[in-house]
Amino acid sequence: MTFMMTGLFALLLFLSVPVGYALIMASGTAIRWQGGTPTVLAVVKLFQPTQSFPLLAIPFFILSGSLMMSGTLGQKLVQFAAAMVGRFHGGMGQVTVVGSTIFGGVSGSAVAEASALGSMLIPWQKREGYPAGFAAAVTASSSTIAGLIPPSIPLILYSTVSNTSIASLFSAAILPGLMLAFGMMLVCYFSGRLRNFPRLSNRAELTGFGRSLLSALPALAMPFFIILLLRAGIATPTEVSVIAVFYALVVSLLLYRDLTLARLQEALVGTVITTGVVMLVIAASSLVGHVLITERIPAMVAQWSQETLGTPVLIILMMNLIMLVVGMFLDLPAAILLLGPTFVAIGQAIGMDPIQLGVMICINLSIGLFTPPIGTTLFIGAAIARVPIGAVVKELWPFYLVAFLVLVLISYIPAFTIY
Template sequence: MTPILVFAFFGLMALSVPVAHAMLGGTALALMMDGKPLAVIAQRLYAPTQAFPMLAIPYFILAGSLMMHGKFGEYLVNIARLIVGRFRGGLGQVSILGSVMFGGVSGSAVADASAMGNALIPVQVRDGYPAPFAAAINASSSTVSVLIPPSIPLILFGLVANVSIVDLFVAGILPGLLLAAGMMAMVWYVARRRGLPAAPLPGGFRAFKSQIVFALPALLMPIFIIGTLRFGIATPTEVSVLAVAYALLIGIFFYRDVTPRLIWNALVETGMMTGAVMLIIMASGTIQWILTAEQVPQNLAAFVGTHLTEPWMVLIALNLVMLVVGMFLDLPAAVLLLAPLFVTIGNTIGLDPVQLGLMMVINLSVGLYTPPVGTTLFISMAIARTGIGETSKALLPFYLVAVVVLLAFTFIPALTIY
């Protein structure tokens, strides 16, 4: 069944069928060709959604939506300008630092790319930034959000690979910060060569004090999440509910911008994003059933153990596969499909599953700004009104940063701190 499944899945993807529907279509065709009843799909469709930690996904999305539909986004940009705006390429630096802050609230690269892109790309272009460069900064920096807790892809990896979500959250902080630091250094270098201006926020320290007072309660959310999880006060699911309550309380009593319309918009956005993620999770359950029934993970691990004799060769092979898959599949779908296979292979060389999770998310996040399916790439291009060729060329320095960080976390296990 597996060859039929693979052929049908990629054939449907080539016809621009959505990922989840391509998964279900490929599964149905494989089952019919093998003479098995389609009732298997109905039986396996809901099994992956029954894990209790899965509830954390919609609640974390809702908490981020409540924050970003209010005034927090404006304060976030102002704080970032006050911290890094005085450097060369200040607005580009703001975009990256803003993504770090935004990641601690939303955990979604797509939401980050849309929010930060709409706020900063038009201003950057007016300040003399080439539109492709502005789009490249936004498309690449927004992927920092999928590493800074709370991270939806890390939650999915933890559920599929049976790894502690708390450990993954804590371990995701360092690669997220290193990616951001590398991208900021690259923006400074390019800005210096092209003579791009700084963009300090007027007012100096006095303005910083007034802005930090308003931004601090929301910026404390990731610290609240990690602290609550790390000290065992609550489970990831319970923390996600507390995060929603925290966002509501801040909005009602501190920012005073919570209205019925804001709550409605946040709920609609959460419903749409959760629906898309859950449909992929449900569809992946049917594929995983076929792969498990035909012992694909075990056979693949045996093949790797026979033909790739050194651990470093296995690591290189895993990274290359993930880079290619990330170019064609959205991050959640790729995590759900690859994690069960790669955990089995990783066990053959003693690879820490938390390290594997970081490798996978760093790797697959590159696909978010790589043609032909890069989500944050096309969002940024639409805002900047640029073409794919010129934007991809402007992205080359940021690919270099991502590859350096990826190789570091692949071959230096000590960096995986949790």
């Protein structure tokens, strides 16, 4: 049944059926063909995972990020990034990377970050004389840092399929996220130096560092505030997400005074749409998981890996290669929910720390977001910059090298995921 489900799913994707619907149709057909599961039970399994209390954190983190990113705070963050690195070689590219890292601590979503930050910084880079393809490439690649910096939506999803601590995942992912940011900033620096990109020199843009830091402090404090509450056991992830929304409302209403009914309505509508998409994939993945578990696929794959590949080094390499291919065709949440249970079983079989495995999975599948043919942030960056996808891909190769280097380090050196 698994092969039939996989083939039907691939066919539906080829026919441009949305991922969530394709998963439901493929797994539902397999369950009906199998005949051992009553239809009522299949429907219950479809809705059961959406009732998980920890998953309530997703819409609240999305809402808090939307409220903070769409107002004055977003502009303050860009000003802070410009004051921090704008005067160096490749400064505008570095501003984008720093902005992505900070925005990642607010939004938790690479797609939301690419849209919000790209709409501000890609036109700005083009006006400053940066190639449109390079501007789109920096945005497409650096926005994926949001998948690691707390509050990361992918890490929350991984915690639901692996039964691992969200607080530990958040703590373990900070250093890898900063490693990605530093590597991409180096790419921007050397690209700017070799290609003589212009540097920011306008005093209005290079605001005093201290003043810009003070203005951006509410957003800079968000990820540390989340980690503190979780690690100290003061609140659960869901409670922290509600506190984050309250924090965003207070900052927007009392500090920046830019919250309007129109902005609130836009944030609520966007949150509902995004949450609906994620929850549809979560519900669909439950049916897929039922088919896989019924046929003992995770256990069989783990046993095959041990018997055939033997060493953990080759098994980890195999997992990474599979994820790189899958990430090129599936969006990150769907890929985590589909591959997570099987890879957790493999990780347990070889003695790999599930926290390290979760960070590895998120980095790997995040690369797929800016990799053709179906890279979401790649398409967003190209659309905003108004350049062909090929022009962006040509500029992406050094960013791929950085991402692969970080992936290798995280995969084989557990010390980089200390929590």
